[in-house]
Amino acid sequence: MIREATVTDVPEIRAMIRELAAYERAAEQARATEEQLRAALFGEHPAASVLIAEDDGTGEVAGFALWFPRFSTWTGTRGMHLEDLYVRPHARGAGHGRALLAALAAICRDSGFERFEWMVLDWNEPAIAFYEALGAEPLKEWTMCRLTGGPLRELAARAPAVAGRPD
Template sequence: MITKAISDQFSIRFATPNDIPIILQLIKELAEYENLLHMVVADEKLLDEWLFQKKVAEVIIGEMNNTVVGFSLFFYNFSTFLGKPGIYIEDVYVKKEYRHQGYGKSFFRFIAQLARERGCGRMEWSVLDWNEPAIQFYQSLGANPLNEWTVYRLTGEGIQSLAEVK
């Protein structure tokens, strides 16, 4: 297990299957913060299958004195223009009591170092329009919004319908 000490008390490590219950708990806390708890259908079995058996995404966990303070889930995307992979950050979540202490920035720095080491051409993520604290934080990192791009999404029934189009 790779662990990177950020300070004497804080470290970030890659999650293992033993972390599945805490990952699910953190996902639910994030969803509650975003007023989207009703949309969480993930369970421990799904997380095990997709994160640790099929390995389609990676999770890192931040710990302060061996207490979990947050997590990030990310995966590769690919830029045809750059001809290189990128990292898409699905979630970065820091528990409420640990916010504004530099942990979020540590997660992004850790992922930026991974992106550099892995030869990635970019890092991307989305933010809810109403989440002004997150927007300000991302701008403080030097990130820029892609105002000319609109995200489109198909889920569940939409995927099913499109797959059946003849």
């Protein structure tokens, strides 16, 4: 069963984020607190949405998908960015990942989103094969760039004032 997450799911969502980070060999980077997630997902201005996959037999949370809208200047339309897709190891192979992706595709269709995009680590061959089997096309010509920590602060320190934006 796939359902929308509720605020009571926050501890479970946080636990799965940490499990996913450990799987992706980056456990130390998963620092989000329950309070941050509660505000980001269920606050006054939610930053993202979450679907939960439950095991039909037990009702146990088997996985989740966290997504948010994006915009394409090329198509002039909104799309969906899937930030996290995770199915717990004991629940893999039972169709939860496919069901989560299908539910997200239906949200795209119903919302008029023309693109559904996500990233996958280049070493995660099982996930890449799974996505390709669904018809997803890896965009090998694009490289993701990221600024964090000191470099982000240093660049921000050189920013000019932006008219109409509070200091």
